[in-house]
Amino acid sequence: MSTPNDNNGISTESRIIDAAKSLFIEKGYAETSMSDIAARAEINRPALHYYFRTKDKMFHAVIGDIVSAIVPRVYELLMQRGLPIADRIEGVIDAYFTLFKQNPRLPMFILREMNRDAGMLIDTITRLHLKEKLETVILSIENEMESGKLNRIPVRFLFFNFYGMLLTPFLAQDLVCTALLEDGETFDQMLANWKPCIMQQMLNLLQPR
Amino acid sequence: MSTPNDNNGISTESRIIDAAKSLFIEKGYAETSMSDIAARAEINRPALHYYFRTKDKMFHAVIGDIVSAIVPRVYELLMQRGLPIADRIEGVIDAYFTLFKQNPRLPMFILREMNRDAGMLIDTITRLHLKEKLETVILSIENEMESGKLNRIPVRFLFFNFYGMLLTPFLAQDLVCTALLEDGETFDQMLANWKPCIMQQMLNLLQPR
DNA sequence: GTCTATAACCTGATAGAC
DNA sequence: GTCTATCAGGTTATAGAC
Numbered sequence: 006m007s008t009p010n011d012n013n014g015i016s017t018e019s020r021i022i023d024a025a026k027s028l029f030i031e032k033g034y035a036e037t038s039m040s041d042i043a044a045r046a047e048i049n050r051p052a053l054h055y056y057f058r059t060k061d062k063m064f065h066a067v068i069g070d071i072v073s074a075i076v077p078r079v080y081e082l083l084m085q086r087g088l089p090i091a092d093r094i095e096g097v098i099d100a101y102f103t104l105f106k107q108n109p110r111l112p113m114f115i116l117r118e119m120n121r122d123a124g125m126l127i128d129t130i131t132r133l134h135l136k137e138k139l140e141t142v143i144l145s146i147e148n149e150m151e152s153g154k155l156n157r158i159p160v161r162f163l164f165f166n167f168y169g170m171l172l173t174p175f176l177a178q179d180l181v182c183t184a185l186l187e188d189g190e191t192f193d194q195m196l197a198n199w200k201p202c203i204m205q206q207m208l209n210l211l212q213p214r
Numbered sequence: 215m216s217t218p219n220d221n222n223g224i225s226t227e228s229r230i231i232d233a234a235k236s237l238f239i240e241k242g243y244a245e246t247s248m249s250d251i252a253a254r255a256e257i258n259r260p261a262l263h264y265y266f267r268t269k270d271k272m273f274h275a276v277i278g279d280i281v282s283a284i285v286p287r288v289y290e291l292l293m294q295r296g297l298p299i300a301d302r303i304e305g306v307i308d309a310y311f312t313l314f315k316q317n318p319r320l321p322m323f324i325l326r327e328m329n330r331d332a333g334m335l336i337d338t339i340t341r342l343h344l345k346e347k348l349e350t351v352i353l354s355i356e357n358e359m360e361s362g363k364l365n366r367i368p369v370r371f372l373f374f375n376f377y378g379m380l381l382t383p384f385l386a387q388d389l390v391c392t393a394l395l396e397d398g399e400t401f402d403q404m405l406a407n408w409k410p411c412i413m414q415q416m417l418n419l420l421q422p423r
Numbered sequence: 424g425t426c427t428a429t430a431a432c433c434t435g436a437t438a439g440a441c
Numbered sequence: 442g443t444c445t446a447t448c449a450g451g452t453t454a455t456a457g458a459c
Contacts, residue, residue, distance in 0.1 A: 117322075119388060121242075124392070159396075161404070162408060177325070180335060180336070202375075
């Protein structure tokens with residue numbers, strides 16, 4: 006028993022999603038055409054419309070794929086309550102760095118499409134039933150603040166700090182590589198030096214004095 | 215003596231640039247059509263092509279307008295060498311906040327178009343002869359680090375920290391307003407609370423211990 | 424399930440009248 | 442300088458044969 010329409014053991018549908026994902030991430034929704042996707046999936050344009058009737062449905066399939074790969078992973082890493090906060094943060098940074106090194110334009114993609122369609126991210130999270138996981142994380146952090154294990158600071162400011170520092174090098178990657186690296190330094194080497202700086206700043210905010 | 219082709223005392227050309235600027239910032243290069251610009255400037259599409267022969271030239275006029283309004287201003291604020299570093303940073307934050315409150319989508323616009331056209335920002339800075347100003351700022355900061363007035367830290371990490379914290383609330387403004395504000399809190403009130411957090415983190419990095 | 428053919432539309436851009 | 446008319450090309454999407 007095999008998946009419908011096999012081609013080298015990979016179903017046509019997942020081949021299309023992979024093609025669409027890489028193109029949307031690379032060029033964005035507006036500058037990716039259904040023809041581009043069909044070409045990369047090695048399929049004809051009308052056949053593409055058979056699988057995903059509109060460009061919009063195609064996009065939502067892709068964004069669902071991405072979000073469901075990130076949110077549960079971050080949830081697990083942050084909720085390992087035995088570990089000290091520094092280790093949990095380091096785990097999350099490592100996970101994001103691994104993901105973004107493989108997909109350098111993923112941060113820009115998510116931001117761009119969030120700005121094109123305001124409800125996009127929240128709608129997707131709701132659709133995939135991941136809202137509860139996020140709320141659990143927030144409550145858990147706030148509990149540790151109440152109990153004095155963490156310093157009190159509004160959670161949204163934690164987010165701004167963390168995601169600001171995490172995403173900025175990737176969002177400005179082209180600029181970084183052409184103008185902000187030291188002689189002979191690679192982007193990955195820079196990231197390795199940047200990581201302890203993120204951790205230091207987060208601990209400044211979180212560790213009780 | 216009046217500007218050519220007056221219409222309510224505003225030259226057609228500057229009316230076109232204003233229309234194009236607001237549309238590009240709002241929707242981005244790809245999703246803005248020359249028809250959109252012509253409509254907002256209250257002019258016909260062919261007449262628009264008369265003033266700016268291609269969409270690309272239109273875009274470069276707009277981006278030049280924006281960059282030349284930001285870079286010299288930041289330069290002046292940062293180079294007031296009599297002032298302590300905290301006051302200079304506060305001045306820059308205030309200037310950016312004022313600008314971004316008037317144009318909430320400007321940060322997203324610059325990032326998006328930097329990712330569409332890697333050399334865009336550097337080319338514009340070079341074209342407007344603003345490169346020297348930026349290099350002067352960097353050298354000045356590095357000098358204060360050498361002399362021990364500031365803590366030693368790679369300038370690119372200062373950039374990541376500062377622009378990460380400065381831009382993140384605006385880049386995610388829709389998400390912030392729908393999910394991250396406290397009850398009854400406005401975006402501007404949140405920003406006012408966020409500012410001291412930016413300053414604290416910058417001083418953590420810069421002030422010698 | 425996948426194709427050919429085509430519809431209906433929008434895009435950036437130009438030529439040429441006024 | 443600003444218009445009308447028009448072009449060539451690309452877009453999403455559908456109808457219908459196989």
